[in-house]
Amino acid sequence: MNTGGLQVEHEESLSGQVISLSGPLTVRELARLQTELTAVPRNPVIDLSGVTRIDTAGAWALADYEQRVAAQGGALRYRGASEAAELLLATVRRALPVPEPAPVAATGLTALFEATGRRVVGGLRFLRGLLEFLGMFLAGLFRVMIHPREFRVTALVAHCDDVGLRAVPIVSLMAFLIGVVLAFQGATQLRQFGAEVFVVDLIAISVLRELGILLTAIIVAGRTASAFCAAIGSMKMRQEIDAMRTLGLDPVTVLFVPRILALLLMLPILGLIADLTGLFGGALMSWIELGISPSMFRTRLVADTDISNVIVGLIKAPVFAVIIGVVGCHAGMQVKGDAESLGRQTSSAVVTAIFAVIVADALFSIFFAEVGL
Structure with missing residues (x-):
């Protein structure tokens, strides 16, 4: 058969099928050669004595045919190949990718332990990443304390406005409604025992010690952690952070320190506002x-509520602020080059920040209970 200069002849012999090739075995004849080599006999013999020229494409087609024959349990032999053809075939064989066997999927308890181990390792790696960002923030804060000229006051004021001032309405409304709900539910339950006056103690301790700062931190986590992640993630997608490094600007000093420091300054203030509106x-x-008249409420509040409840609530605020800021900035730096990654990291930042705040609040409660505060 003569097609474009390549001749292919199939012969049957006692030792097996013989495929004789003659003419140029080049990329131009590749489609024809692959068509002729569709059948896979058990032990074929390819005669290359009539081949006038062979290139990498032709050698690849023969090497691929070798693999298909071997996969069927046979062996391909060559006859009449020149030294150059044998050398090219050997080179192409070494360059062919070796398929890796598919890993055997674990089942039963092994699969359960494997999945659990992977989640634990992933969680530890994530925690290590957060600790690294905390260390970078502390190092950047120490640096701007030593070199005040590097501190960006304008950025700090802008972030304080965004994190603190603009959050006052939603924080005040939330705390006011929480105080209303506590008073209403407490009155309903305490009226059964004739102890309505103790609703003042219930409201004061709940709002000042726990709910005021906790719910404020949760709202700020949902509002600010997502904003930090979206802003930093968008900058990373547009390669603005790489441009900062090229210009000799430290992203930690420019991006992280003003944001987290603004949270450190504003969250205690928001907590105080929440306490007042909740009361x-x-x-x-x-x-x-x-x-219960306002004067009686105030008298009962001052007489029976210890200042330690306010202190306990305010001690938590800086810790919550650092957690929210570090989680938001860390998530922003994990954004890849697509919008889907930005949305996924933004959602992850909100969930992680809220979960971390609640865990930290639980640890604080245990600690203060143990020390008797």
Whole structure:
């Protein structure tokens, strides 16, 4: 058969099928050669004595045919190959990729232990990444303390406005409604025992010690951690962070320190606002539902509420602020070059920040209970 200069003849012999090739065995004849080599006999013999020229494409087609014959349990032999053809075939064989066997999927308890181990290792790696970012923030903060000219006051003020001032309405409304709910539910339950006056203690301890700062931190986590992640992630997608490094600017000093420091300054203030509005909401509902006048509420509050409750709540604020800021900035730096990664990391930042804040609050509660505060 003569097609474009390549001649292919199939002969049957006692030792097996003989495929005789003659003419140029080049990339131009590749399609024809692959068509002729579709059948895979058990022990074929390829006669190359009539081949006038062979290139890498032709050698690859023969090497691929060798693999297909070997996969069927046979062996391919060559006859009449020139030294150059044998050398080229050997080179192409070495360059062919070796398929790796598919790993055997674990089942039963092995699969369960494997999945658990992978999650544990992934969680430890994530925790290590957060600790690394905490260390970078502390190092950057120490650096700007030593070199105040590198500190970006304008960025700090802008982030304080965004993190603190603009969050006041939603934090105040949330705390006010929490105070209202506590007073209403407390009045409903305490009225059964004639102990309505103790609703003041319930509101004061709940708001000042736990709910005021905790719910404020949760709202700030959902609002600010996502904003930090989206802003830094967008900058990374547009390669602005690489441009900063090229210009000799440290992203830690420019991006991380002002944001986390703004949270450190504003979250205690937001916590105080939440405490005041929560007490106001509780006092208003106590007046409406129980007839406890504002003066009586204030007297009971001052007489029976220890200042340690306020201190306990405010001690938590800086820790919550650092957690939220570090989680948001870390998630932003994990964004890849596509919008899907940005959305995934933003959602992850919110969930992780809220979960970490709740865990930290639980640890604080245990610690303060143990020390008697």
